Amino acid sequence: MPLPSRVQIIDVGPRDGLQNEKQAVPAAVKIELVHRLQAAGLSEIEVTSFVSPKWVPQMADNAAVMAGLQRQRGVRYSVLTPNLQGFEAAVTTQPDEIVVFGAASEAFSRKNINCSIAESIERFAPVVQAALAAGIAVRGAMSCTVGCPYEGDVAPERVAYLAGLMRQIGVQRVDVADTIGVGTPLRVQRAIEATLQHFDIDHISGHFHDTYGQALANTLAALQMGVWNFQSSVAGLGGCPYAKGATGNVATEEVVYMLHGMDIATGIDLDQLVDAGVFISDFLGRPPQSNVARALLNQRAG
Numbered sequence: 001m002p003l004p005s006r007v008q009i010i011d012v013g014p015r016d017g018l019q020n021e022k023q024a025v026p027a028a029v030k031i032e033l034v035h036r037l038q039a040a041g042l043s044e045i046e047v048t049s050f051v052s053p054k055w056v057p058q059m060a061d062n063a064a065v066m067a068g069l070q071r072q073r074g075v076r077y078s079v080l081t082p083n084l085q086g087f088e089a090a091v092t093t094q095p096d097e098i099v100v101f102g103a104a105s106e107a108f109s110r111k112n113i114n115c116s117i118a119e120s121i122e123r124f125a126p127v128v129q130a131a132l133a134a135g136i137a138v139r140g141a142m143s144c145t146v147g148c149p150y151e152g153d154v155a156p157e158r159v160a161y162l163a164g165l166m167r168q169i170g171v172q173r174v175d176v177a178d179t180i181g182v183g184t185p186l187r188v189q190r191a192i193e194a195t196l197q198h199f200d201i202d203h204i205s206g207h208f209h210d211t212y213g214q215a216l217a218n219t220l221a222a223l224q225m226g227v228w229n230f231q232s233s234v235a236g237l238g239g240c241p242y243a244k245g246a247t248g249n250v251a252t253e254e255v256v257y258m259l260h261g262m263d264i265a266t267g268i269d270l271d272q273l274v275d276a277g278v279f280i281s282d283f284l285g286r287p288p289q290s291n292v293a294r295a296l297l298n299q300r301a302g
């Protein structure tokens, strides 16, 4: 199978990245980060989530962040909505896409969204319907598609089951997420194969956390199957508050460097992306969690 010639990246740093930060990040900083990402050429950005502020305090400013964006034509802004309450709040902020998020593992579903997989689908169904009726695109995130912090290994059959349910309720595309970054290439390929029972390759994206340093290898394994949509976080921000010990998504800088080095287009300017990563990392008081950013910054300083 030839590798894709172009890859579409969703930067999830403002959401998946910042949701896990203990220190308050002002809405103005989040807005500036989104602006810097779009200036760097990101055409899809996961901005925030409309979840309970008691569960995830960092995302409590969701509406303010959405309202403060100077939107750029051609950029898709997505937000997470776990239930109708979240959707109703989100829709007033005019997202281009909403994301319902389920898990392939029962235990993670309960810890993360306080309900079983079956119940989560019942909650998502009216959200998906309302979004589609309003002309808003719908993505489904599938957590723990290879491993779960509570249940250990997750079988591909569990992924196929969840993907089938997502399909049934009208989700248009899905993310195969390795929430805790334990996956290795062949296991990730099995999770993608399971998803292919219900979604075609153009509607599957890879969402890999880099906890064990496998995310780029997993990205390549997905590319080799024809996947051309990926999620990553500028400066490697993040982790999930309900997946203890899991580090951030693979850094967008890492993915872009690898893809450009393979002559795969992304539309992203790596230098500007590194600057966006420095901006948010400076705010957080640490260097970007990205080898590529570090190398390029050293070269600049050189």
Ligand code: HMG
Pocket (backbone or CB within 6 Å): 016, 019, 049, 050, 051, 052, 053, 055, 056, 082, 083, 085, 086, 087, 101, 112, 113, 114, 115, 141, 142, 143, 144, 177, 178, 179, 180, 207, 239, 240, 241, 242
């Ligand atoms: P619940 O407690 O079961 O909900 O939480 P409830 O319907 O019983 O409501 C209880 C309270 O929450 C009520 O408030 C509701 O108003 C409020 P109270 O009367 O107690 O004051 N509430 C809400 N408030 C704001 N927005 C809402 C909302 N819904 C209810 N949408 C719920 C269920 C899903 C809300 C909760 O469990 C929650 O917010 N969980 C947070 C989940 C989360 O954000 N996790 C991180 C994102 S997922 C992720 O990172 C993985 C991903 O990156 C992929 C991967 O890597 O795997 C996507």
Ligand code: MG
Pocket (backbone or CB within 6 Å): 016, 177, 179, 207, 239, 240, 249
């Ligand atoms: Mg994630």
